[in-house]
Amino acid sequence: MDDGHAAPNQGFDGYREYFVGKRQLQKAQEDQLREVCGARPSIFRGCRVHVNGRTDPDREELRREIVMHGGTFVHYLARPSDATHIVAEHVPTAKRRLWRVCKVVRPAWVLACLRSGKLLPWQPYAAAGTEAAAGIVASAGSPQGPRLTCKDPGFIEDFFAKSRLHHLSTWKAALREKFLDRYLRTNEGALNDLRAPPAHILHVDFDCFFATVSGIKAGYQSKTEVPLAVCHGGSSSDVASCNYAARECGIRNGMWVSKAQELCPNLVCLPYTYDAYETVSNSFYEVLEDLKAFDAVYPISVDEAVCVIDRPLDTLSCQELCIRIRAEVAERTGGCVVSIGCAPSLVLARLALKRAKPDGYLVCVKEPIKGGDTQVVSPAHLFETCTLRDLPGIGRAIAEKLLLGFTGHEHTIAQVSQLFSRSELITRLGSITGAKLADLFQGLDDVESSRMLRNPRAYFARKSLSAEINWGIRFDSVPEIDAFLDRLVQYLVSKINELCMTTSQIVLKIARRSSDAPIEPPKYLGMGDCDSFSKSCQLGLATNNPGVISAEIKAAFRMLSCPAKELRGIAVQFLKLREASTSHMPRQLRLPFSTIKPLETPKNRMKASVTELPPVVYKRATPIKDFFERHKRTSNSPSPDFTHMMSAPALCESFLGELPTDLAEEIRREHRIYQKARSSYLQSSRKKVETGVHGNTSEHILENSEILGPITFQNLTSQEKIKSLVREWISQTLRSDGPNHEDLSLFTSYLDRLISGGPRRLPALLSMARLISDQLRIHESYGDKQSFHEWEEYLVRVVLVRLNRCKQLYTQNVEILFDIYPQIDRP
DNA sequence: CTTGTGTGGTAG
DNA sequence: ATCGCTACCACACAAG
Incomplete structure (x- = not known):
C-alpha cells in the first residue's frame, strides 16, 4: 500500500504484469538481504509471515527483520493459509471471521522474538479483536469466578479495583497526604513563606497518560502512529484515554468505544494497567525531586504537577529547564512524553501547557522578543489562542451561562473578555x-488556586471522606440495600480509621432513575438519567463507630423514600472530620465530666478548653427538598409507606405470628429502622419546644429538684436494684432482638428524671452510662450484631448526649475519657 | 446580617 | 457486557 514508490500509472491490462514483475523484484531483494547478512540466527525459519495494515514498526522494517532472520515474507495473502502468522495491530472487522483460526499477532511479537533470539509462542501477542486476545484478557483478569453483582459482599472492592475514576481520586488523595506529611515534618518540598507571587511556575503534565503507558506496556512506542485507546472492552465502555493518533480521527476521552470505532476502524483498544500507571507516576515525581531545580513541587494528580521557582530566571534558562525535564522524564519512564507550560502565574502556566501539547513546552513572558523563539509567547497570545473552556474552573455549565447555546470551545478568551464587564460577569x-473569571481574564490567579501556593497546609488538608458507586446498582428490596450500605459504611470506616479521624456529620446521596428514563439505560449496568437527592445528619458526637453511622445512613435512606428498584447510585460522605483522639487510644469517646478528677488549675483549664466537646445541639430535622411531593409521587409504588410507618406506634405481634417467619422478620426489621427515623424526629421536635418555651432551662430544673421525691425505675428505688435490672435487661436483649422501643423510652424518661434531679443525681446517671458500656463490652463478641448496634446507638445518641447536655447545665471544664470498646484495635 | 441544608459544578 | 470517583467550592434558599 504505502510502498515507497507508487504504482506505475498504467492501464488495466498492465496490472497483472506489474504484479508479477513486482513479486520477482521483491524476491530478488530478499535473496540479496539474506546474502548480505547470512550469519543471523534463523529465528523465523519455516514461518511465512504476512503483515496487514498500518503497523509500528512499519511494514518494511518488519519485512527486513523477518527475512534476515530466516523467515518468508508473504506480500499478498490470497488465502489465510498462505501465511503461518499474520502481523497486525488489530483484526479488521471484515476479516474477523476469515481469520478466525489464524495466528494473528501484534508487531510486538516480532520484536520480542528478535530480542530473545528465538521463536516465541504467539498467543500472548494475539492482536486485538482475535478470540485468543479476548481469551487472554479474560483469563488474566480474574480466575473465571462468577461475576459479582452489587448484592455480593465483594462488589465494592471489585468495582473500585477496576474503576479509573476511583484510582484517580485515590492517587490524588495519596499524593496530597504524602506532600502534607513531608511539608509538616520538614517544610521541604514547599515554599516557606510566600509573600510575593513566585517568579516562575511550571505546569507539567503527561500527554495522554493512560494511553501512552498502556501502549508502552503492550509494545508500542510512545509516539506511535497507531491509534490507541484505553478501555475495558465492549462498545459501551468509556475511552479513558486515547493517544494523539486517535485524536486526529476525532476520538476524545470519555467517548464510548462504539463511537470511537466508527470514527477510526483501526483503533486499537488496550486494557488498563493501573500498576504501570503508579510506577510511571512515581518515577515522574522522583525526576522532579531529583532535579533539585524547584523551590516547591505541588501534586495535582498522578500525571500532573506544578513546580515553582521563587527566584528570577532568564527566559533561556526556563526553556533549558523545560527541555531537561522532558528528557529526564522520557528517560526514566520508558519514553513517556510530558508537556510543560511555564509562566509567571498559575493560569498562564496552565494556558501555556494547553498550547504546548502535544509533546512540547511553552514559556510565557510579559514581553517576548519579537521574531524570537516560537516557544516563547506573550500572555496576550495565549488569550487569543486559548478558549474560554481552557480556563481553570470554567466548565460546560458556566460557559453555557455566558454564551447561550455554545460550549465555550468556540470562543477565545480574548473574545469573551471583550463581551463582559466585571459587573456583568458577577450578575450572571x-x-x-x-x-x-474577571481576574482570570486579566491573567491573575484566582484566590482558590493561589491558596495552594500561599498556604499549602490548609489547601491540602483533608476535610471530608466519601465513597460513591453509580454503576452496577440494581436492587430489588430494601434489606439488600441495607446490607450494601452496611458494607459501604464499613469500607469508609476502615478508611477513616487509617486516617485516625472521626466524623460528626454524615451524608447519604442517592441517584434515582428519572421518571422519563428507561429502566435499563444504553450503558450496561449504567445509571442512566437520574435525579439526585441527599440527606445529611449531624451525629452530635464525633465517632468512627460503624454501627452508629450505619444506622443513621439507613434511616436517611428511608427519608429519601426511593423505591429499591429505582436506585441507580449511592454515595456516603463523612464531613466535619476531627483527629480521632489525642491519647492514641482506639475508639474512645470523650464524655463531658468526671467523678474522678475535676480540673481546676489554669493549666488544666487551658487543656480542657482545647479538648472540650463542642456543645451538643439537637438539630431540627430539616425538611428535605420536595419531601412530601416525592412521597406522593412514590406512594403508589411498592416501596413501604414512610408516613404510615411513622405514625404506626407498634407492630401487631399476633398478626406477625400468622406470617411466614422470614416475612415477619423482614417487617420487624423495617419497623425498627422506621422507629429510629421517627424517634429522631420526635426527639428533635421536643427539644425545639423545650428550648423555645424555657429561656433558662437550668434554673427551671433546679427549682423542680426541690419538690421531687425519690426517682424510681420500674417501681424500684434502690440504685443497686435498678442497676441489676438494667444489667439483666441489656444482657437479655443483646442476645435476642434488641431493646424494645417502648422499654427504651421508659428508660430514657428515667434518665431524664435523674437529670432533672440536679447535680447530685449525676453520679447515678454516669453510672448508668458506664453500666451500658460495660455490658456492651462484655457481649460484643457474642450476641446479635444488630442488637449490639442498636444498644450502641442508644448509648451514643441518647445517653451520651444527655450527659453532654448536663455538662452545660451543671459543670464546666471537666472531662474524662470514657473508654467504650478498648479491645478493638485500630490498624 | 449569620448559619445551615440541599443541589450543582469542576477537575483529574 | 462493564466498572459513570471524589474533594472541594459556590450558590440558592430557608430560618433565626
Whole structure:
C-alpha cells in the first residue's frame, strides 16, 4: 500500500504484469538481504509471515527483520493459509471471521522474538479483536469466578479495583497526604513563606497518560502512529484515554468505544494497567525531586504537577529547564512524553501547557522578543489562542451561562473578555465565580488556586471522606440495600480509621432513575438519567463507630423514600472530620465530666478548653427538598409507606405470628429502622419546644429538684436494684432482638428524671452510662450484631448526649475519657 | 446580617 | 457486557 514508490500509472491490462514483475523484484531483494547478512540466527525459519495494515514498526522494517532472520515474507495473502502468522495491530472487522483460526499477532511479537533470539509462542501477542486476545484478557483478569453483582459482599472492592475514576481520586488523595506529611515534618518540598507571587511556575503534565503507558506496556512506542485507546472492552465502555493518533480521527476521552470505532476502524483498544500507571507516576515525581531545580513541587494528580521557582530566571534558562525535564522524564519512564507550560502565574502556566501539547513546552513572558523563539509567547497570545473552556474552573455549565447555546470551545478568551464587564460577569455567574473569571481574564490567579501556593497546609488538608458507586446498582428490596450500605459504611470506616479521624456529620446521596428514563439505560449496568437527592445528619458526637453511622445512613435512606428498584447510585460522605483522639487510644469517646478528677488549675483549664466537646445541639430535622411531593409521587409504588410507618406506634405481634417467619422478620426489621427515623424526629421536635418555651432551662430544673421525691425505675428505688435490672435487661436483649422501643423510652424518661434531679443525681446517671458500656463490652463478641448496634446507638445518641447536655447545665471544664470498646484495635 | 441544608459544578 | 470517583467550592434558599 504505502510502498515507497507508487504504482506505475498504467492501464488495466498492465496490472497483472506489474504484479508479477513486482513479486520477482521483491524476491530478488530478499535473496540479496539474506546474502548480505547470512550469519543471523534463523529465528523465523519455516514461518511465512504476512503483515496487514498500518503497523509500528512499519511494514518494511518488519519485512527486513523477518527475512534476515530466516523467515518468508508473504506480500499478498490470497488465502489465510498462505501465511503461518499474520502481523497486525488489530483484526479488521471484515476479516474477523476469515481469520478466525489464524495466528494473528501484534508487531510486538516480532520484536520480542528478535530480542530473545528465538521463536516465541504467539498467543500472548494475539492482536486485538482475535478470540485468543479476548481469551487472554479474560483469563488474566480474574480466575473465571462468577461475576459479582452489587448484592455480593465483594462488589465494592471489585468495582473500585477496576474503576479509573476511583484510582484517580485515590492517587490524588495519596499524593496530597504524602506532600502534607513531608511539608509538616520538614517544610521541604514547599515554599516557606510566600509573600510575593513566585517568579516562575511550571505546569507539567503527561500527554495522554493512560494511553501512552498502556501502549508502552503492550509494545508500542510512545509516539506511535497507531491509534490507541484505553478501555475495558465492549462498545459501551468509556475511552479513558486515547493517544494523539486517535485524536486526529476525532476520538476524545470519555467517548464510548462504539463511537470511537466508527470514527477510526483501526483503533486499537488496550486494557488498563493501573500498576504501570503508579510506577510511571512515581518515577515522574522522583525526576522532579531529583532535579533539585524547584523551590516547591505541588501534586495535582498522578500525571500532573506544578513546580515553582521563587527566584528570577532568564527566559533561556526556563526553556533549558523545560527541555531537561522532558528528557529526564522520557528517560526514566520508558519514553513517556510530558508537556510543560511555564509562566509567571498559575493560569498562564496552565494556558501555556494547553498550547504546548502535544509533546512540547511553552514559556510565557510579559514581553517576548519579537521574531524570537516560537516557544516563547506573550500572555496576550495565549488569550487569543486559548478558549474560554481552557480556563481553570470554567466548565460546560458556566460557559453555557455566558454564551447561550455554545460550549465555550468556540470562543477565545480574548473574545469573551471583550463581551463582559466585571459587573456583568458577577450578575450572571454570582459574586465569587464572576469575580474569579474577571481576574482570570486579566491573567491573575484566582484566590482558590493561589491558596495552594500561599498556604499549602490548609489547601491540602483533608476535610471530608466519601465513597460513591453509580454503576452496577440494581436492587430489588430494601434489606439488600441495607446490607450494601452496611458494607459501604464499613469500607469508609476502615478508611477513616487509617486516617485516625472521626466524623460528626454524615451524608447519604442517592441517584434515582428519572421518571422519563428507561429502566435499563444504553450503558450496561449504567445509571442512566437520574435525579439526585441527599440527606445529611449531624451525629452530635464525633465517632468512627460503624454501627452508629450505619444506622443513621439507613434511616436517611428511608427519608429519601426511593423505591429499591429505582436506585441507580449511592454515595456516603463523612464531613466535619476531627483527629480521632489525642491519647492514641482506639475508639474512645470523650464524655463531658468526671467523678474522678475535676480540673481546676489554669493549666488544666487551658487543656480542657482545647479538648472540650463542642456543645451538643439537637438539630431540627430539616425538611428535605420536595419531601412530601416525592412521597406522593412514590406512594403508589411498592416501596413501604414512610408516613404510615411513622405514625404506626407498634407492630401487631399476633398478626406477625400468622406470617411466614422470614416475612415477619423482614417487617420487624423495617419497623425498627422506621422507629429510629421517627424517634429522631420526635426527639428533635421536643427539644425545639423545650428550648423555645424555657429561656433558662437550668434554673427551671433546679427549682423542680426541690419538690421531687425519690426517682424510681420500674417501681424500684434502690440504685443497686435498678442497676441489676438494667444489667439483666441489656444482657437479655443483646442476645435476642434488641431493646424494645417502648422499654427504651421508659428508660430514657428515667434518665431524664435523674437529670432533672440536679447535680447530685449525676453520679447515678454516669453510672448508668458506664453500666451500658460495660455490658456492651462484655457481649460484643457474642450476641446479635444488630442488637449490639442498636444498644450502641442508644448509648451514643441518647445517653451520651444527655450527659453532654448536663455538662452545660451543671459543670464546666471537666472531662474524662470514657473508654467504650478498648479491645478493638485500630490498624 | 449569620448559619445551615440541599443541589450543582469542576477537575483529574 | 462493564466498572459513570471524589474533594472541594459556590450558590440558592430557608430560618433565626
